[in-house]
Amino acid sequence: MEMNQSQRLPVPQQVAWEALNDTALLKQCIPGCESIEPDGENAYQLALTAAVGPVKARFKGRMALQDIQAPDSYTIQFDGQGGAAGFGKGSARVTLEPDGDETVLTYAVNAQVGGKIAQIGSRLVDAAARKMAEAFFTRFTEALxxxxxxxxxxxxxxxxxxxxxxxxxxxxxxxxxxxxxxxx
Structure with a gap:
C-alpha cells in the first residue's frame, strides 16, 4: 500500500515540528490510540484499536524516528501486530515546508499488511488507511x-x-x- 498526501497546517514550521513530536498530542489525534510510550531514543511503543472493513483488532507495535532533520523532516519506521487480525509494517517519510505563517506537511507512506487484513482486499485496506489519515489530520489541525x-x-x-x-x-x-x- 502506498499513500502520498499534503496537508496545510495553520502554524509556523517550528510549532508544527514540536506538535509532531508531542506524544500526548499525537495520542489524542491518532484514531483509536490507547497509548504511546517511550521505548529508547526516538522510539515508541504504541497500542491502538483499528477497524479495517469487518476486521476490528487491537494492535501493539513500535515506531522509530530515523533520518531526523529538525525541523524539516524525518522517517517513521513502524510495525504492529494485531493477533489473528494480522500485521502491518512499513515507513512514512514526513516533510515540513514553511509557507508564510503556515506549514505544508507532506508524507509518503509505504506499508505492507498480512493476515486477515490482507485477505480483505487492497481497496478496503486503502480506504481504511485514508480514513484514519483524514481523521488524524482533522484532529491535528483543529488542535493546532x-x-x-x-x-x-x-x-x-x-x-x-x-x-x-x-x-x-x-x-x-x-x-x-x-x-x-x-x-x-
Missing part, C-alpha cells in the same frame, strides 16, 4: 488552530462596607496550546 484559553475578564468585587465596587484583574497567564491540549 485552537485558540489559547480566553484571557481572564476583570471581576467586579463588592467593597466590604457595601460602598462602591472595585475592579480587580486576575494576573494574565500566558499558556501554550500544548498545555491546553493536554488538559482536555
Amino acid at each position: 488552530a485552537a485558540p489559547a484559553p480566553e484571557e481572564a475578564e476583570p471581576q467586579q468585587d463588592a467593597a466590604p462596607d457595601g460602598g462602591e465596587t472595585q475592579t480587580t484583574e486576575e494576573p494574565k497567564r500566558k499558556r501554550s496550546w500544548t498545555a491546553w491540549i493536554s488538559k482536555s
Whole structure:
C-alpha cells in the first residue's frame, strides 16, 4: 500500500515540528490510540484499536524516528501486530515546508499488511488507511488552530462596607496550546 498526501497546517514550521513530536498530542489525534510510550531514543511503543472493513483488532507495535532533520523532516519506521487480525509494517517519510505563517506537511507512506487484513482486499485496506489519515489530520489541525484559553475578564468585587465596587484583574497567564491540549 502506498499513500502520498499534503496537508496545510495553520502554524509556523517550528510549532508544527514540536506538535509532531508531542506524544500526548499525537495520542489524542491518532484514531483509536490507547497509548504511546517511550521505548529508547526516538522510539515508541504504541497500542491502538483499528477497524479495517469487518476486521476490528487491537494492535501493539513500535515506531522509530530515523533520518531526523529538525525541523524539516524525518522517517517513521513502524510495525504492529494485531493477533489473528494480522500485521502491518512499513515507513512514512514526513516533510515540513514553511509557507508564510503556515506549514505544508507532506508524507509518503509505504506499508505492507498480512493476515486477515490482507485477505480483505487492497481497496478496503486503502480506504481504511485514508480514513484514519483524514481523521488524524482533522484532529491535528483543529488542535493546532485552537485558540489559547480566553484571557481572564476583570471581576467586579463588592467593597466590604457595601460602598462602591472595585475592579480587580486576575494576573494574565500566558499558556501554550500544548498545555491546553493536554488538559482536555
